[in-house]
Amino acid sequence: MQRHLLSTFLVTTLATAAPTTFSLPPLPTLTVGPKTPSNPFPVSAARDPSKVCVVDPEVADAGPALISAAQECNHGGTVVLLPDTAYTIASPTDLTFLESIDILILGTVVFKDDVEYWQTTAFGYAYQNIHLFWKFGGRDVNIYGLGIGLLDGLGQTWWTAKRSNETVYRPIIFATDGLVGGSVSGLNMKNSPNWFNVIMNSSDVLITDINIWNEVTNSSSPPANTDGWDTYRSTNIVIQNSTIDNYDDCVSFKPNSTNIIIQNLQCNGSHGISVGSLGQYQGEYDIVEDIYVYNISMSNASDGARIKIWPGVPPNTTGSNSGGGAGYVRNVTYELFYNQNNDWAIELTQCYFAESKEACAMYPAVLQVEDIFFKDFYGTTSAKHDPQVGSLVCSDPSVCKNIRASNIAIIPPSGKTAEWICTNMDKGLLDINCVAG
Structure with a gap:
């Protein structure tokens, strides 16, 4: 997959009230191999190096702030989640409107640790009772973490809940729904309540250099159904160069x-x-x-x-x-x-x-x-x-x-x-x- 590289520079956040400076690293150049798809992936459109939105690290719920940043920097910009910062997604976050945008996750993303809340608010799908905290879709979207960004599903809470109630909905920590063209790279993912990833209704997506694992703190309630990736109604997908230590x-x-x-x-x-x-x-x-x-x-x-x-x-x-x-x-x-x-x-x-x-x-x-x-x-x-x-x-x-x-x-x-x-x-x-x- 060919990429346009972004030069390093200082920016002021567009998504927070207080000024924040951040040196934007280059977008990684990703390659597919040794096997390559019969239909080459589309080339990402050029990004505007002055169009950068840093998600406010001070908010209690990063979901609305992330949506706001994506709306501001859609069509050619980059959204940034800062390093050494924890962001909590505390409400369902729909990011399926994206268009020619990059999402750089350098901090840690966690999801509101409230099983009861998510039972009625998570995005739900009929097939195998899929539920999501957040979802990404649109066209020409690159989501990357440079080996630093972390998604933490706080899975032990959910595995313990399942032990007492088999019907509890356990959301997935990363999902695409209707993503056409783009990539997911350089992310760490741990302790998903259910599957780690589901790629749905998507095409022309490269997924590479992902590190997945579980940490069990209660041996009587081990992880369950923590698939690395599930693909569903999707075509022309490459998943490569990754490590997966899981329980399904x-x-x-x-x-x-x-x-x-x-x-x-x-x-x-x-x-x-x-x-x-x-x-x-x-x-x-x-x-x-x-x-x-x-x-x-x-x-x-x-x-x-x-x-x-x-x-x-x-x-x-x-x-x-x-x-x-x-x-x-x-x-x-x-x-x-x-x-x-x-x-x-x-x-x-x-x-x-x-x-x-x-x-x-x-x-x-x-x-x-x-x-x-x-x-x-x-x-x-x-x-x-x-x-x-x-x-x-x-x-x-x-x-x-x-x-x-x-x-x-x-x-x-x-x-x-x-x-x-x-x-x-x-x-x-x-x-x-x-x-x-």
Whole structure:
């Protein structure tokens, strides 16, 4: 992605009553690689070096101040959150109106530590009960932290609340909704109540150099569902060069995620890099297509590469959110994938949350899975399933086509010959030691 660099200079804030001087650093020049999207990202428009808005560090609620600064510096300016400063987002903050603007986060952003308040005020979405503290959207927007900026979700409060109430809404600490063109880079994110990031209804976005982790202070209420990234109804997205230490999917491709590259990630403690889950909602048509996952290190996870599909439901079932959805997964490649102490190096299931193998076989998934490539996998699994190291289970052979595995060098900790569960698969396309499931 090409960028116009901003020279360093002193500015006076436009978003506060009191003058504040700040030396604006250059916008980082970001590159995509080694894999690059088939549709190049658009080039950001030039920014006006005199149009800089510093968000007032004295306000109790930084949400309205941030909106005001973005309105002032929209169309060519830069909004700044100062270093060594804590900003509290204490009300839902809608930043989906942005146009040719940069957001520089050098301070720490926290979110009002009030579970009850956010239950009725956070932005809510029907799909999997997504809720947001704030959201970014518009066109040509660069959000960056230069490795300094921090988003702190104060997650322990929310994880503890979930322990006593499973239905509590736990918001996500970073979200795009309708962002077309731009980047997110150089941010630190810790202790998200739920997923760390969701990229929704967006396209042509580069995400790079992000550091994600959880800090547990109450071991009886550990983190839950803290996915690194979830993509939803988005296309032409690159996520790269980042570290993720979390408690759920490192990356998850939710419905209608297409043309996405994931590369150069170090993931620890997660549920893998996952397609899905898909087919959860009857009457919905889910698509995941043209996904490339490259050069991943995955440690201490339940899975390395993962595809999870809900099974079918009995005829005349209505109102189901536990399977039966249609659609397809097509042209997904996992290449150069290092495993260390993962329960499964690869897991493909079309029986996700099925009551039993028998129930899954009785009502097989209708969502198609085809043209899937696993290649150049190496490393070791955990002892959980030793000597089995992976599981590829299709509910019916008619809905799984052209699923291939090649150059797979995965070893169980015992050193025994690695075994793979292969159910309803074309074993001639799998260069692995298949055994009965």
